Amino acid sequence: MTQVKKFWPILTGRHTYEKTLSTRGRGQGEIIKAPILAYLIETSQGRVLFDVGCDYQKISQPKQRELYYEHEGFPFGPPEMSEEERLPNRLQALGLKTEDVDVVFCSHLHFDHAGGLCEFCHAEVHVHTLEMQAAKESADEAYFASDFDLPLNWTLQTGEYDLAPEISAIETPGHTAGHMSMLVELPKGKPILLAGDAADLMENINDEIAPGLCWQDNDLMAVESIRKLKTISKQAQVQLWPNHDWAFFQKHNVFPGYFE
Numbered sequence: 001m002t003q004v005k006k007f008w009p010i011l012t013g014r015h016t017y018e019k020t021l022s023t024r025g026r027g028q029g030e031i032i033k034a035p036i037l038a039y040l041i042e043t044s045q046g047r048v049l050f051d052v053g054c055d056y057q058k059i060s061q062p063k064q065r066e067l068y069y070e071h072e073g074f075p076f077g078p079p080e081m082s083e084e085e086r087l088p089n090r091l092q093a094l095g096l097k098t099e100d101v102d103v104v105f106c107s108h109l110h111f112d113h114a115g116g117l118c119e120f121c122h123a124e125v126h127v128h129t130l131e132m133q134a135a136k137e138s139a140d141e142a143y144f145a146s147d148f149d150l151p152l153n154w155t156l157q158t159g160e161y162d163l164a165p166e167i168s169a170i171e172t173p174g175h176t177a178g179h180m181s182m183l184v185e186l187p188k189g190k191p192i193l194l195a196g197d198a199a200d201l202m203e204n205i206n207d208e209i210a211p212g213l214c215w216q217d218n219d220l221m222a223v224e225s226i227r228k229l230k231t232i233s234k235q236a237q238v239q240l241w242p243n244h245d246w247a248f249f250q251k252h253n254v255f256p257g258y259f260e
């Protein structure tokens with residue numbers, strides 16, 4: 001009997017930016033729209049949420065928006081996020097409360113992945129030690145200290161591990177220092193390997209091209225992680241999911257439906 005029961009990709013917002021942010025050195029002058037996603041996994045032991053999107057307050061409150069997004073030091077421009085797309089409201093649409101999430105797994109601590117942590121003070125929050133260290137050092141401009149400098153129930157991880165019998169955390173550094181991907185085995189369908197920002201687009205996977213932002217500009221490390229994910233996906237007929245690919249997302253958006 002499988003432990004994993006259901007899997008939901010959840011749209012939490014959108015971001016529009018130059019494609020070079022997703023494909024290093026490629027796509028100058030080309031503007032793309034990217035989904036900002038979270039993934040909810042229901043198991044017989046509890047619920048795991050992979051990433052939590054942006055902090056709604058930093059987008060909706062004009063003063064905060066100015067402070068965090070509308071200045072020269074932040075080159076990406078503000079994301080868009082509606083009230084409906086806030087995770088507490090997405091969860092409500094599924095008949096759930098934020099307290100019903102037992103574990104939040106942060107692929108990394110960039111603003112569009114860890115901003116919603118303030119909504120999840122009840123959950124155990126998993127992040128890689130190296131990621132927390134880089135975030136605290138503000139290793140790049142996509143870390144907002146107020147997103148993660150919170151008294152949460154943190155569980156710092158140092159390697160690969162199983163969150164549950166069919167949910168595995170996989171180290172994929174490169175985009176950031178302690179980036180993690182996740183392999184989820186489903187009761188019926190093929191397993192899903194969530195690349196996170198190790199691969200924003202299918203193009204990153206197909207062409208083995210690093211994301212625009214790389215930890216200490218180490219794009220080779222990022223490409224190694226893409227190759228690692230591809231190797232895993234070939235071995236066990238796993239579906240490898242990019243994280244910010246609008247066309248890919250649209251094909252897989254079944255909310256409030258789910259994969260099983």
Ligand SMILES: [Zn+2]
Nearest residue numbers: 108110175197
């Ligand atoms: Zn990122």
